[in-house]
Amino acid sequence: MANARLGRTEQITGWTFIAPALVLLGIFMLYPILWSLWMSFQVGKGMNFNFGGFANIVRLTKDPVFIRALVNTLTFLVVQVPIMIMLALLAAVALNDPKLRFRGFFRTAIFLPCVTSLIAYSTLFKSMFATDGIVNKMLMAVWIIQEPIHWLQDPFWAKILIIIAITWRWTGYNMVFYLAALQNVDRSIYEAARIDGASGWQQFWQITVPMLKPVILFTTIISTIGTLQLFDEVNNITQGGPSDSTLTLSLYIYNLTFKFMPSFGYSATVSWVIVLLVAVLSFLQFVIARDRSK
Amino acid sequence: MTDQALPLATSRAERRTRSFNLPGFVARTIKYLLLSLAAFVSIFPFFWMVVGATNRSVDIGIGKATFGDQLFINAANFFATVDAPRIFWNSAFIALVGTVLTLAISSLAGYGFEMFxxxxxxxxxxLMLLLLSIPFAALMVPLFVMISSFKLVGTVAAVVLPGIASIFIIFYFRQATKAFPGELRDAARVDGLNEWQIFFYIYLPTMRSTYAAAIIIVFMANWNNYLWPLIVLNKPEQKTATLVISSLTSSYTPDFGMILFGTILATLPTLIIFFLLQRRFVEGMLGAVK
Known part of the structure; x- marks a missing residue:
């Protein structure tokens, strides 16, 4: 329809609006992607490399550090994303209630963490979660734990700390998407459900979640991509330690490229593992979302 | 406003007719308790940051949560350790240039894709939406090699250029443009404005909320950007506040009092922008999701 109406000059005008973006995307996105795909089949150090076929892929399977980074990254993904999405949804539903008092305060408070700078929040978490720090002190004061937890020194608790940190930072961000989408849900549906005797919990699972499915899918994919690329937090709070227990794929790529003797080919291969994971997981999420709607 | 007033009115009527119900009261109390807990957890680190900046590093390490008297000493240490004006200028310059260019290029493209x-x-x-799923880690290495072959390592251009055409922001503007009234465009055409004039004189002022939300998102992303500047900014005098303060924490005995003072300064700009544009931010998000 619109296509037929566009004249020749309009076609040209259309291109001029998007041309600057397309040129930049071509240079800084498309070209690097193709380049890195080609690189992942090259072996060698620094700028001396030659074609190695599948040598890098074989190396992946034999590299214990890569496997640890992969398992860590997937652990963060599987544990953190569902918790965060659930918390964000519950907060959004609670805040969408027009009878709720102090709505503005609660909304701003829960959104506030994602306004902080990355560096502020990793520093804060590092100091709050010290062994003698405020968090252990508070947990001991309310009798949740008896002994201080070694958040930064224990491989298990270091992972938990990273999960807490990301959840703190991003829950409010996801909540805003749900709050915005909830504005479009007609309140009379809830009225009808209440008259039919549906409990709040039933309303949540049978009305809210299905209605918000497109947004939930969108935020889940965005969060999956974000978690698979996890770098800033682990580099600043735990430096990947203790003993690689919080090493992620992105941090490993960074180490391979900029800390050790650079092997661009191998690090490009590791980065394509992330691309593949994102592609497979996004696809799965789409399929699951479609199945549920039937 | 009106849709908020209506449920309030019915609830008042309900309250008058209905007698006190215990389960409802318990559920409400639990809801407020959980929301208060969430608000506490969200805000506490900010409180901790301000308190920490007034304490000695030792006291922060043992979890002292009351105000101390070290604020000026921490401030003095901070300004003595880092070249504060320079690093904040570097951060501000990169964030401003990045934000202006990203908004210009990406909003033009979002408008162009939707209107023509x-x-x-x-x-x-x-194809662009498919590329959105490619993580930055995959582009990092080739981008770095490319930037070094352009001899751009250590320049603002190196930091800013790769992010200007943001697929996410283009997508966001295209979604928001769907709400731009077609009559406005038609009227402007009748008045003889060309397509670029329509964009600058009609679209831009109408879409203020959309731009405000985008400014918050893009400014925060640029101000907080860490990994890419860490890679391409190699000279000390070019480092941003984020990079420098981050390097302070990785020393063996970090002076947390001083560092927390620095983090307050590093957080202020994004906080200020958020509170200035907060109302427009919510409107802008609503426009894009609808």
Whole structure:
């Protein structure tokens, strides 16, 4: 329809609006992607490399550090994303209630963490979660734990700390998407459900979640991509330690490229593992979302 | 406003007719308790940051949560350790240039994709959405090699250029443009404005909320950007506040009092922008999701 109406000059005008973006995307996105795909089949150090076929892929399977980074990254993904999405949804539903008092305060408070700078929040978490720090002190004061937890020194608790940190930072961000989408849900549906005797919990699972499915899918994919690329937090709070227990794929790529003797080919291969994971997981999420709607 | 007033009125009527119900009261109390807990957890680190900046590093390490008297000493240490004006200027300059260019290029593209549709451009748009799922880690190495071959390592251009055409922001503007009233555009055409004039004189002022939300998102992303500047900024005098303060924490005995003072300064700009544009931010998000 619109296509037929566009004249020749309009076609040209259309291109001029998007041309600057397309040129930049071509240079800084498309070209690097193709380049890195080609690189992942090259072996060698620094700028001396030659074609190695599948040598890098074989190396992946034999590299214990890569496997640890992969398992860590997937652990963060599987544990953190569902918790965060659930918390964000519950907060959004609670805040969408027009009878709720102090709505503005609660909304701003829960959104506030994602306004902080990355560096502020990793520093804060590092100091709050010290062994003698405020968090252990508070947990001991309310009798949740008896002994201080070694958040930064224990491989298990270091992972938990990273999960807490990301959840703190991003829950409010996801909540805003749900709050915005909830504005479009007609309140009379809830009225009808209440008259039919549906409990709040039933309303949540049978009305809210299905209605918000497109947004939930969108935020889940965005969060999956974000978690698979996890770098800033682990580099600043735990430096990947203790003993690689919080090493992620992105941090490993960074180490391979900029800390050790650079092997661009191998690090490009590791980065394509992330691309593949994102592609497979996004696809799965789409399929699951479609199945549920039937 | 009106849709908020209505449920309030019915609830008042309900309250008058209905007798006190215990389960409802318990559920409400639990809801407020959980929301208060969430608010506490969200805000506490900010409180901790301010308190920490007034304490000695030792006291922060043992979890002292009351105000101390070290604020000026921490401030003095901070200004003595880092070249504060320079690093904040570097951060501000990169964030401002990045934000202005990203908004200009990406909003033009978002508008263009929505207003001038053609089959070919729709295909390009679909391809772009697919590229959105490619993580930065995959681009980092080739980008770095490319930037070094352009001899751009250590320049603002190196930091800013790769992010200007943001697929996410283009997508966001295209979604928001769907709400731009077609009558406004038609009227402007009748008045003899050309397409670029329509964009600058009609679209820009109408879409203020959309731009405000985008400014918050893009400014925060640029101000907080860490990994890419860490890679391409190699000279000490070019480092941003984020990079320098981050390097302070990785020393063996970090002076947390001083560092927390620095983090307050590093957080202020994004906080200020958020509170200035907060109302427009919510409106802008609503516009894009609808």
């Amino acid at each position: 549709r053609s089959k070919f451009r729709e295909r390009i748009f679909t």
